[in-house]
Amino acid sequence: MIRDLTAKLASIAIMMFARALTAARAIWHETGLPPKQSVYFANHSSHGDFVLVWAVLPPWLRERARPVAGAEYWLKSKLSAFIGRDVFDAVLIERDPEARTQDPVEQMTTVLNDGSSLILFPEGTRNQTEARLLPFKSGLYHLACKRPDVALVPVWINNLNRVMPKGEFVPIPLICTVTFGEPMRLKAQETKEEFIARAEAALLALSPTSTEDNA
Amino acid sequence: MSTASLDMLKLLSGVGGILVLASSIGYVLKQRLSPDGTNGAIENLNARIKAWWAMVILIAIAFVAGxxxxxxxxxxxxxxxxxxxxxxxxxxxxxxxxxxxxxxxxxxxxxxxxxxxxxxxxxxxxxxxxxxxxxxxxxxxxxxxxxxxxxxxxxxxxxxxxxxxxxxxxxxxLQIPGYEGRNVLLIAFLVIVVQSSDVLQYVWGKLFGKTKIAPTLSPSKTVEGFVGGVASATLIGASLWWITPFTPVQAALMSLIITLMGFFGGLVMSAIKRDRGVKDWGHLIEGHGGLIDRLDSVVFSAPIFFHLTRYWWSLT
Missing domain, CATH: 1.20.1480 (hypothetical protein mp506/mpn330, domain 1)
Incomplete structure (x- = not known):
């Protein structure tokens, strides 16, 4: 009870902090808001990424959206486990294929079957390179095979990597935008490579550098 | 009630009255020309008026808070x-x-x-x-x-x-002899002159604008809008002399300087936006773009207004 209340308050506090710092603003696709149940797949450059996606979603979409995160990172300390599990209700997956006891795709499918949405970072890890996007892992494809009916929504998070680059512990206030693309689905007969390439292209198309010259 | 708060009250009722008038005009225009919300200019006008209300209310609260x-x-x-x-x-x-x-x-x-x-x-x-x-x-x-x-x-x-x-x-x-406790009215004077200059330049430009004044920087700004806006905002400033330590002529001169600085400040900030490839500084205020889009002219005129007033009127 107290734990739930603390978690609720913490989530509001974290969201308000993220908003005050970044004035985060959603840019929706011209077809409107994403469907109620979606798999949001986003670029990953900061630990705050899913907080920002979460913060800009309207409440009825937000309450069912659960971020997918690495178990070994979020279970490192009691505090981070509390934030990961209780505050954000994250789906914690084991990233190391050798050591894992549960199949991540199975875990994610179960969550979708419960009616929740997922916030997923198919690059698998935070992008610290100059490249705009790292090659996707195949999880998104396997998930799409299991639940071809659920819409996959590309989400580009802009500027958050400048707010708090890796290794810094003081965030700087900068305006961030979260751009939602057109929902996509796995096509019949589409191969893994084709689908992954299409998903990567759909996400990249939302990055501001591909639409304007303001690098 | 002190004379300062009395003057502030008069001023706020004046500004409130103008906004009520603007909102009514906006409403009528919307009913007649854009009932389905498709006329961009009318929608933009109404969004601007709405943002004006928010700004005036915010400033009024700040003034009350001291x-x-x-x-x-x-x-x-x-x-x-x-x-x-x-x-x-x-x-x-x-x-x-x-x-x-x-x-x-x-x-x-x-x-x-x-x-x-x-x-x-x-x-x-x-x-x-x-x-x-x-x-x-x-x-x-x-x-x-x-x-x-x-x-x-x-x-x-x-x-x-x-x-x-x-x-x-x-x-x-600032410590101006005979003006003690009324300094907040100087802020009101500055903000009203700058903002009415912005609005009137827009209105004059829309009504009579033909000759572009700075086509590469700000294609919507015209000579007619500039002259009409600066002249009418200077008159408004002169008519507000009673809230300032200035005489009517001094208030007019101050307003002229404020509006000119505001105009050129707007050009400078628009050059920066063009250089960075954006149309607005941000999206903080609906219909107005970012905060800097509304503040640019105030920012350029405030230090000059401050120093002129300080040099000739203030003891400190």
Whole structure:
């Protein structure tokens, strides 16, 4: 009870902090808001990424959206486990294929079957390179095979990597935008490579550098 | 009730009346020309009027809250403006600490010095101390790429968004004989003259605008809009002489200087936007773009208005 209340308050506090710092603003696709149940797949450059996606979603979409995160990172300390599990209700997956006891795709499918949405970072890890996007892992494809009916929504998070680059512990206030693309689905007969390439292209198309010259 | 709050009340009812009129006109125009919300110009006009209400109410609350309220309001404006500015400039990883210092050290100290009425140090804090210390923080990281460009942009952001913008609340620190307790009306005078100049330039331009005045910078600005807007805003300023320490002629001259600075400030800020490839500084205010889009002319006129008033009228 107290734990739930603390978690609720913490989530509001974290969201308000993220908003005050970044004035985060959603840019929706011209077809409107994403469907109620979606798999949001986003670029990953900061630990705050899913907080920002979460913060800009309207409440009825937000309450069912659960971020997918690495178990070994979020279970490192009691505090981070509390934030990961209780505050954000994250789906914690084991990233190391050798050591894992549960199949991540199975875990994610179960969550979708419960009616929740997922916030997923198919690059698998935070992008610290100059490249705009790292090659996707195949999880998104396997998930799409299991639940071809659920819409996959590309989400580009802009500027958050400048707010708090890796290794810094003081965030700087900068305006961030979260751009939602057109929902996509796995096509019949589409191969893994084709689908992954299409998903990567759909996400990249939302990055501001591909639409304007303001690098 | 003191004469200052009485005058403030008169002023607010005047501004409120004009806004009620503007809202009614906006409503009628919408009913007649854009009932389905498709006429862009009308929708934009109504969004602007709505944002005007929000701004006037906010400023009124700050005035009622007194000196601290005004300082907090402008400190928040500086914060939001600085955030818009820094978002658009070239920064590298190595600037992280310098930028953090700009937000969390320079900005609070600048406003603290105003609160403490330490004019001597306030007036040189950003131009001297921040100017010299910020590049020192940046250089510690050893990244030399675009170094001069990077440190100049951060300093420029601080000068515009923090130093110049804070000259609006700085008007409260002036000590003008016979004008004690009424300084907040100087802020009202400045803001009303600048904003009415912006609006009237827009209106005159829409009605009679033919000759573009700065086609490469701001294609919507016209000679007719400029002359009409500046002249009518100067008249409005002159008619407000009773809330200032000035005579009507002095108030007109001050208004002329304020509107000219505001106009050219708008051009400078629009050149920066064009250079960065954006149309607006941000999206903070519906119908107005970012905060800097509304503040640009105030920012350029405030320091000049402050210093002219200080030089000729103030004891400090």
């Amino acid at each position: 000196r601290v309220g005004v300082l907090l309001l402008f400190a928040f404006c500086s914060f939001a403006a600085l955030r818009e500015f820094i978002t658009l400039i070239n920064t590298r990883r190595a600037d992280h600490w310098a930028i953090a210092a700009a937000f969390f050290v320079v900005l609070p100290i600048n406003y603290f010095l105003l609160w403490a009425e330490e004019y001597g140090i306030y007036s040189i804090f950003v131009p001297v101390y921040a100017f010299l210390l910020m590049p020192i923080i940046a250089v510690m990281r050893g990244d030399t790429r675009d170094f001069l460009l990077r440190i100049s942009e951060v300093q420029w952001a601080l000068m515009i968004c923090v130093f110049c913008a804070s000259h609006v609340p700085a008007l409260l620190t």
